[in-house]
Amino acid sequence: MLERAEIIRKEYLRHDKKFPHVWCPGCGNGIVMGALLRAIHSIGLSKDEVVLASGIGCSGRLPTYVDFNTIHTTHGRALTFATGIKLAKPELSVLTVMGDGDATAIGGNHFIHAARRNIDLTAIIINNATYGMTGGQYSPATPYGAKSTTSVYGHVEHAFNIAELAVAAGASFVARSTVYHASHLEQMIKKAIEKRGFSVMEIISNCHVQHGRRNKLGGAVEMINGFKERAVTIGKAEKMNPEELEGKITIGVLTDVEKPISTDEYRRIAAEAKEKADNITKAKEKNGIKRYEE
Amino acid sequence: MELNNTQKKVLLQGNEAIVAGALAAGCRFFAGYPITPASEISEILSVKLPEFGGTFVQMEDEIASMGAVLGASLAGVKAMTATSGPGFSLIQENLGYGCITEVPCVIVNVMRGGPSTGLPTSPAQGDVQMARWGTHGDHPIIVLAVSSVADCFSVTVRAFNLSEKYRTPVIILSDEVVAHTRESVILPEPDQIRVFDRVKPDVPPEWYKPYADNNRSVPDMSSLGDGYRHHVTGLVHDEKGFPTQNPQEIKQFLTRIHKKISKGFQDIQITKNHHMEDAEVFVIAYGSVARSALRAVRDARKLGVKAGLVQLITLFPFPRKAVDTYLRQCRVAIVPEMNMGQMSREVGRVNQAGCRIVKHNRIDGQLITPEEILKHLTTV
Ligand code: SF4
Numbered sequence: 130m131l132e133r134a135e136i137i138r139k140e141y142l143r144h145d146k147k148f149p150h151v152w153c154p155g156c157g158n159g160i161v162m163g164a165l166l167r168a169i170h171s172i173g174l175s176k177d178e179v180v181l182a183s184g185i186g187c188s189g190r191l192p193t194y195v196d197f198n199t200i201h202t203t204h205g206r207a208l209t210f211a212t213g214i215k216l217a218k219p220e221l222s223v224l225t226v227m228g229d230g231d232a233t234a235i236g237g238n239h240f241i242h243a244a245r246r247n248i249d250l251t252a253i254i255i256n257n258a259t260y261g262m263t264g265g266q267y268s269p270a271t272p273y274g275a276k277s278t279t280s281v282y283g284h285v286e287h288a289f290n291i292a293e294l295a296v297a298a299g300a301s302f303v304a305r306s307t308v309y310h311a312s313h314l315e316q317m318i319k320k321a322i323e324k325r326g327f328s329v330m331e332i333i334s335n336c337h338v339q340h341g342r343r344n345k346l347g348g349a350v351e352m353i354n355g356f357k358e359r360a361v362t363i364g365k366a367e368k369m370n371p372e373e374l375e376g377k378i379t380i381g382v383l384t385d386v387e388k389p390i391s392t393d394e395y396r397r398i399a400a401e402a403k404e405k406a407d408n409i410t411k412a413k414e415k416n417g418i419k420r421y422e423e
Numbered sequence: 424m425e426l427n428n429t430q431k432k433v434l435l436q437g438n439e440a441i442v443a444g445a446l447a448a449g450c451r452f453f454a455g456y457p458i459t460p461a462s463e464i465s466e467i468l469s470v471k472l473p474e475f476g477g478t479f480v481q482m483e484d485e486i487a488s489m490g491a492v493l494g495a496s497l498a499g500v501k502a503m504t505a506t507s508g509p510g511f512s513l514i515q516e517n518l519g520y521g522c523i524t525e526v527p528c529v530i531v532n533v534m535r536g537g538p539s540t541g542l543p544t545s546p547a548q549g550d551v552q553m554a555r556w557g558t559h560g561d562h563p564i565i566v567l568a569v570s571s572v573a574d575c576f577s578v579t580v581r582a583f584n585l586s587e588k589y590r591t592p593v594i595i596l597s598d599e600v601v602a603h604t605r606e607s608v609i610l611p612e613p614d615q616i617r618v619f620d621r622v623k624p625d626v627p628p629e630w631y632k633p634y635a636d637n638n639r640s641v642p643d644m645s646s647l648g649d650g651y652r653h654h655v656t657g658l659v660h661d662e663k664g665f666p667t668q669n670p671q672e673i674k675q676f677l678t679r680i681h682k683k684i685s686k687g688f689q690d691i692q693i694t695k696n697h698h699m700e701d702a703e704v705f706v707i708a709y710g711s712v713a714r715s716a717l718r719a720v721r722d723a724r725k726l727g728v729k730a731g732l733v734q735l736i737t738l739f740p741f742p743r744k745a746v747d748t749y750l751r752q753c754r755v756a757i758v759p760e761m762n763m764g765q766m767s768r769e770v771g772r773v774n775q776a777g778c779r780i781v782k783h784n785r786i787d788g789q790l791i792t793p794e795e796i797l798k799h800l801t802t803v
Contacts (some may be wrong), residue, residue, distance in 0.1 A: 213494025399473035406474035
């Protein structure tokens with residue numbers, strides 16, 4: 130394990146100039162980064178074939194620190210850039226890292242459509258139930274009744290269940306884990322990357338600085354331990370009734386289905402269209418007519 | 424781009440000619456969202472791109488389209504989107520990203536009347552200043568205008584070439600009249616078209632600096648996955664691409680992206696002059712209005728008025744040198760446009776010769792007619 134950690138530290142981190150990172154001590158983002166790097170390493174992808182795109186927010190800084198092709202895009206739009214990259218160069222492994230506000234508020238439309246479109250992408254969503262970088266305002270994942278800088282009287286709206294939203298929108302693979310379950314998290318991320326089609330990995334994480342403090346959830350250690358206490362596996366959860374599931378975090382694979390991937394489908398129809406067109410062009414050229422004159 | 428007169432004529436719509444120009448320039452990726460009067464560009468490219476080995480995708484909105492275009496271009500593929508006013512508003516956010524990260528791409532805005540949903544099927548030229556200043560921050564941009572079907576082809580090729588050469592998004596402004604008018608044109612042979620491709624780095628990857636200054640002030644550009652791993656960010660970055668807060672580096676970076684455009688000014692500013700040799704009064708026009716203006720100038724000449732036309736192909740950076748010559752030569756400049764005076768403002772700004780500037784504006788969704796312009800030419 131130590132050896133692997135050392136390889137990852139040496140191989141994947143951008144040490145010159147990029148550290149110290151901007152995250153608060155104890156932030157779950159670091160755990161996610163470690164699990165992500167170990168997952169990529171164990172799959173054996175080369176650094177050149179991995180593209181990591183992020184949106185804006187604390188999680189958006191993750192790509193800065195790791196030595197892949199990295200793109201820090203605009204708020205909520207990481208999946209749109211990733212779609213363009215994947216369609217233009219399907220041989221690349223394209224991953225996005227987004228926060229809950231990033232992916233499901235400003236990026237909500239892109240998120241559901243990416244799931245529907247089923248392009249071979251991996252969307253990693255770090256859900257800490259708040260906007261950390263801008264000072265702890267409520268996000269679409271902030272629970273009902275929770276306090277934030279924009280809901281000091283208690284939040285009156287209801288939270289998205291991000292993983293279930295992804296299932297409903299048609300993602301091929303959806304899993305959930307938490308930053309407490311570091312090795313489970315790594316396994317889930319690995320599965321999500323290996324899955325061909327649109328895969329979503331929701332990671333329950335802690336923003337003890339902005340969310341935890343305001344809601345008396347304790348510091349990083351208490352919050353992360355809280356995830357341990359609240360976690361139940363999908364298998365177990367299926368046998369529990371809604372009352373028992375109240376406040377629990379179900380972890381594991383929510384869905385894993387096979388369906389046509391639009392990246393592949395497009396290649397198929399494009400090849401057919403090209404062949405047809407080439408035949409027509411050849412026939413026309415025989416008669417002395419050039420391509421743009423059609 | 425030389426035309427060979429022995430070639431066959433083809434009947435094309437403006438939007439179709441934009442597609443032909445894009446394909447000829449090497450565009451192999453299009454992402455868009457349907458909107459009148461730009462939809463034909465999407466429709467035709469959805470058929471043509473696969474045939475040319477390229478990719479078409481219809482995104483969920485224009486913000487997404489622009490994101491996909493930037494992603495595809497970063498992956499090394501020439502990419503474009505096309506839209507109209509309301510969609511152009513949405514594109515602005517990621518357009519700014521394209522400017523700061525210096526990603527070549529082409530955005531076509533087939534203008535329609537505004538504001539908001541405005542006049543979906545009527546021509547207008549109300550997005551001129553939005554094309555220049557629509558996205559936040561202080562950045563240079565290249566904006567070109569088309570006035571005929573032939574222009575649609577050649578200006579689109581030019582737009583791609585400029586965007587690749589200067590590593591910047593380039594905007595093409597069309598309007599409903601140009602987009603939907605059918606004209607017979609002669610398109611050049613593919614081998615007569617000069618196509619410019621972005622300069623790729625040839626140094627070992629560890630030496631590569633994706634935002635380093637060079638004699639053109641345009642850094643070499645690698646593609647995702649070709650071994651030159653680096654960081655791309657919409658934050659102001661140093662020459663290696665990493666965010667910086669260092670005032671020296673910030674200044675260096677922003678100065679360079681302005682400098683690369685000002686260095687290329689001669690190359691970028693394109694105008695077409697008609698009857699300007701001995702002109703005493705002249706019209707400055709662009710887009711479909713330039714067609715009316717040309718007719719008006721010819722009619723005025725028949726009436727003995729020494730009239731001329733300077734047609735702007737490049738709107739920004741504003742071709743001040745070309746225009747200035749004639750502001751000094753003539754006593755009156757007439758600027759007709761289908762807005763309240765967005766380009767006459769630029770003309771006024773550069774006018775140091777004391778030339779009289781006469782605005783002529785129409786915002787009722789109707790094309791400015793030759794008669795309206797002729798009236799000015801014969802009375803000023
Ligand atoms: S503000 Fe919250 S999410 Fe952001 S780095 Fe700090 S703890 Fe992490």
